Amino acid sequence: MSESTINVLVSGLMGIFGGMITISINGLISGFFKHEELLYQHQLDIIKMKKEKTLQHQMDIELQKISASNEELAKLKGEMAQLRAAVARLAGMAQR
Amino acid sequence: MNSSVLIFLFGVLGFLSYTFFTVIMYTNRRRTLSLLKLQVEKETESLLAEVEHIGQVELEQTQAGRELLEWRETILASRKSIAETTVAKNIALLRQVQPFSSLRQEDLRLLAPVIQIREYAPAQEIFLEGDRGNDLYCILEGHVLIYKRGEQGKRFGVRLFSASEFFGEMALLDDQPRSATAQAMTSTKVIMLNRSSFLDVVAKAPMVSLPMMRILSLRMRDFTDYSQVLAGRHGEDYNRIIAQQLLGLASRRGIATREGKALRMNIDLPLIEDLLMSMSSTEREIVKQVLSNLRDQGLVDIDDKENTLTVRDFAALFLRSAQGGNTA
Numbered sequence: 001m002s003e004s005t006i007n008v009l010v011s012g013l014m015g016i017f018g019g020m021i022t023i024s025i026n027g028l029i030s031g032f033f034k035h036e037e038l039l040y041q042h043q044l045d046i047i048k049m050k051k052e053k054t055l056q057h058q059m060d061i062e063l064q065k066i067s068a069s070n071e072e073l074a075k076l077k078g079e080m081a082q083l084r085a086a087v088a089r090l091a092g093m094a095q096r
Numbered sequence: 097m098n099s100s101v102l103i104f105l106f107g108v109l110g111f112l113s114y115t116f117f118t119v120i121m122y123t124n125r126r127r128t129l130s131l132l133k134l135q136v137e138k139e140t141e142s143l144l145a146e147v148e149h150i151g152q153v154e155l156e157q158t159q160a161g162r163e164l165l166e167w168r169e170t171i172l173a174s175r176k177s178i179a180e181t182t183v184a185k186n187i188a189l190l191r192q193v194q195p196f197s198s199l200r201q202e203d204l205r206l207l208a209p210v211i212q213i214r215e216y217a218p219a220q221e222i223f224l225e226g227d228r229g230n231d232l233y234c235i236l237e238g239h240v241l242i243y244k245r246g247e248q249g250k251r252f253g254v255r256l257f258s259a260s261e262f263f264g265e266m267a268l269l270d271d272q273p274r275s276a277t278a279q280a281m282t283s284t285k286v287i288m289l290n291r292s293s294f295l296d297v298v299a300k301a302p303m304v305s306l307p308m309m310r311i312l313s314l315r316m317r318d319f320t321d322y323s324q325v326l327a328g329r330h331g332e333d334y335n336r337i338i339a340q341q342l343l344g345l346a347s348r349r350g351i352a353t354r355e356g357k358a359l360r361m362n363i364d365l366p367l368i369e370d371l372l373m374s375m376s377s378t379e380r381e382i383v384k385q386v387l388s389n390l391r392d393q394g395l396v397d398i399d400d401k402e403n404t405l406t407v408r409d410f411a412a413l414f415l416r417s418a419q420g421g422n423t424a
Contacts, residue, residue, distance in 0.1 A: 004099065011103045018107070022114055029118070033125040040132040047139045050167050054146055056160035064157065 238284030253374030
């Protein structure tokens with residue numbers, strides 16, 4: 001084998017091994033960062049969900065208030081109908 | 097040029113460029129991570145504040161509110177566990193230093209949350225004479241020299257402190273400006289205890305101050321001896337002054353060797369020279385000369401390769417320091 005052939009073979013082998021080492025080291029570093037990023041991202045997602053929960057809670061409280069006022073309103077309406085009936089009864093008695 | 101050399105150069109160039117890009121990538125991603133971490137902390141704090149603002153009574157009224165309360169409990173529990181770990185770590189550190197090593201576990205538990213850990217580079221000043229400081233320092237690693245400046249700005253060493261010892265207690269007790277400068281002689285790690293925190297702990301557990309008082313009383317005795325050394329400085333008799341300082345250093349820092357009579361110093365020779373120079377307020381050449389005389393007289397051994405100094409005969413050195421004799 002000539003010297004140039006050996007050189008080409010050696011450089012090729014060096015390139016292959018160098019590439020393999022480079023890829024694995026890069027993979028390790030990237031993997032580590034990706035893992036950490038995902039962890040923080042997950043925490044941010046949880047916080048986002050909890051923020052939605054606060055909104056949900058506020059909405060539920062408002063709904064509770066509305067339903068309470070609706071009940072109050074229905075009660076008032078009932079009382080008003082009773083009053084009207086009483087007024088009508090009184091008017092009938094007066095006419096007689 | 098030989099093609100093998102060319103291939104080798106290409107290889108080196110490739111490796112360098114790969115390292116360069118990897119470092120850039122690493123730095124960038126670290127920055128992104130720290131930004132993300134900050135964002136998580138900020139968002140958590142704001143949500144916790146919001147939950148506190150709504151109030152427990154109102155939150156218990158809805159399902160979503162109860163879930164938020166559960167989340168808050170989890171966060172607070174994890175924070176408490178982190179704080180517990182820090183306290184346990186700090187207790188272990190407090191056990192390494194003189195004034196607190198003999199304290200009971202429950203007293204250490206009071207001190208542990210209020211201490212801070214600081215690191216100093218060699219020659220870095222920890223505090224300056226005249227500073228308004230109110231912290232006590234306990235050395236975990238390294239050596240700290242306390243010195244004052246003379247009339248012509250000349251440094252005058254007062255004392256050297258090493259691992260497990262404490263300094264800066266005067267400002268802690270009397271709330272006055274620092275009476276001297278403290279400088280790290282080597283890489284130094286210290287525990288810092290603030291005056292108000294310490295007084296709070298002493299109010300709860302008075303026994304905490306007892307070991308410190310004991311050490312302070314011993315220091316008062318040392319100070320009396322030191323005053324006697326200063327009083328004996330007739331006609332700048334450096335042989336005697338340096339021998340006396342070396343005796344003091346050997347009694348505090350010397351480790352008995354197998355022969356029994358000799359005391360090997362547990363600090364490096366250049367540092368010993370620095371200290372003797374500073375504490376005797378003299379030049380390095382004079383210190384070297386006196387040490388060389390003491391070596392010729394068979395009182396000390398100096399190992400230049402190992403950078404160590406051994407006091408061969410403590411009693412003989414004591415006699416030598418009492419007699420004096422000018423060399424410089």
